[in-house]
Amino acid sequence: MLVHLSRHLRPTTRKPVVCDIAKGFNTWALAIRNAASFPYKALRLYAQMHRQSVPFDSFSVLFTLKSCARLQNLRITSHLHSHLIKLGFSAHVHVATCLLNVYVVLSFDDASLLFDEMPERNTVTWNTMISGCSRLGDVNKARALFEEMPLKDLTSWSAIVTAYINNGFLDQGLLLFREMMMDGRLKPDQVILGSVLTGCARMGSRGLLVGKSVHGFVVKNGWKVNVKFGSFLVDMYAKCGFFKSACWVFELMPERGVLSWTALICGAAQHGFTQETLTLFNMMQETGVRPNEVTFTGVLNACAQMGLVEEGRKYFNMIKEHGLEPRIQHFGCMVDLFGRAGLLDEAYEVIKSMKFKPNIIVWGSFLLACKEYKQYDMAESVMEQVLREIEPKNNRGFYTQIWELYRLNGKWDDVEWLRKLLLKQHGEKTCGLSDGMDGIHVSSDNS
Template identity: 55%
Template structure:
């Protein structure tokens, strides 16, 4: 069998092809070319495949290849993958590279925060970015106190640090503390907020009632005075703030000034309108959104279905619920809960029961509570009796005190005195307490 590479005089074309192939392999074998391929890969999976191929072909791994691979793998949300890469980083001697370790910390903070905490404690050099990453990580895990402790320990803070801590308070419903920290940043530190800071603060204004509205309006004034462009993120946050505070006219005015809008912007308007009783306005906005070619998302349908619940518009609710299928969406527990509430308030308990039986995943306690409350309001113990024992098995003493009381009342209504006494004894045995004024029915769906 003749060799592939022969003398040019005998097989010139084959020789040239072989040389070209050899040159191509040599060029692509350059670590920088491989790193570029990882960076520009079409998907995170493709990036990982290229990185794996580098190992198989014994191509030297440089810091860029590691960085780009870590950045891509964070989007995969694959917890076992990062420890594997961490081991390779240690083996290759990159543990002193602050950029690689910061990227690894960021990945851990999103996939396995316990590993992020261990890595942070072991890091020989910490940057402001690593501190900010941990503040955000503790915020996601609900440990606001630890986030604040880290914030106070930071040797140097930047505007991103303040934004991260303010967001930690706002995202964990500590709105007052978030706004106090924002004011401290302005007055004591003389720092000028950026877009991310203002978006974080505005996110809490809509939940603080009249005080939040005044504060949010002052932030809007700051944006106007400084002639900031109302991009999608900042504009949508303003729209959401005004809509949640019930000032739909102001929300629509901001919406009209935005150069670019998206489904989140439209949804903020629709949900705000429905929440404050502007049902016809919510329906009009929903129709306009579709006409301009913006596809509603799951939250949009939650908003429009809630609007139907508030107005008792049963047939319209059926239409919107069916429309979800036409958009290729699978209803979630919030959408099913809206339908149960809608049918229950209209006295159509059979339809409400059928919705619960079809639910995937199964109904949660908010949905069951809504159904049983409708049975009580409609004075229909027979419908409630179908599900009571099933609900009793699911009750959690520390959270469902209102449902215990509701079930006891239903048994009394049905003249099931022994069963009512059984539930009351169960409440005493399990130390069940219902907070004054508390309810098992949440606003805006289950």
């Protein structure tokens, strides 16, 4: 199967790397390791070893796999895997774990097959599978693997806690972290504590107590806080509504990067500190720190809240000036900004100019503005497109908003049609919708 690799190699004008076979395969392994940043170069060396019948060792194999992981090419990975089986390396735990790391990103089904066939598994192997399940959103599978592990290290706990938090199961993630702490055999590091702080930030004020405990633990143990962890602290305090505490932590940080600035800016915007948001953004630029896409989301949110139309235009245009591409959240902020200001034609032009398919947040902002400014005909002009793109099954609140617009515009046939659609999808939960003509709630028996 190795001969097929040549089909994937890009043509190059560079001279081929020639290694002296007399020096032995350790020299080849070193050459492949030195080519780590150039996957195709590593592949050429690997293929050259095969052609010249140089004996492979685990180091040359591992360095090739790690280098080729950058390609994220399932076909090349499969060919390498087939060749390694022939060479007898597939049972080598470190080689198999390295393959697993590639497969969990490219094909989780293949990763699962490899995992099941492995005669020996180490802690890294289990942790890799847990992280893979987390990436797919399968928290139950991740938990089952975690419970099955014969030995759990700190990375294992970090992987499962992060799995719960990243998939929105915040309470369960924090409970697991508390379980680890009460067990007492493992001392947390800044990686798992960063995941915990992320969960606390998403919980808002409910997560403040745990977040403050984490901060206290770090201070008590005299840890030197790095930029990334400091940014987690700033983000947690800001999103939990303790903006002064966020500023205090921010001021104490010896070094501040884009993550810490963005955490403070977005926290300020989230809690209505609009002027502070724009002031912080200007300070950030003065210090030479380049904003990222998330930074601009916070700034544009602040402009929308305060009705700063011209400033919003300026900051939106600034996204491309910084070498970034506007994302759907930036367009959504502009729709919200123009909608709140009553500039509905401009809001709709923004939607039409998007390269992305508008999501429920974008359409919701636009329709809310139509309702606020009583532009029912404009809302109705996009209703067919909205109903075609947004499914009613999991968006009852959004469809109720559309139903309300039909009612306010006196479109009674559409009111009744949409009421029946919601009744079919959600049953008894829609019985509170009135037909809008006599103020009497329509019963759910559809009689």
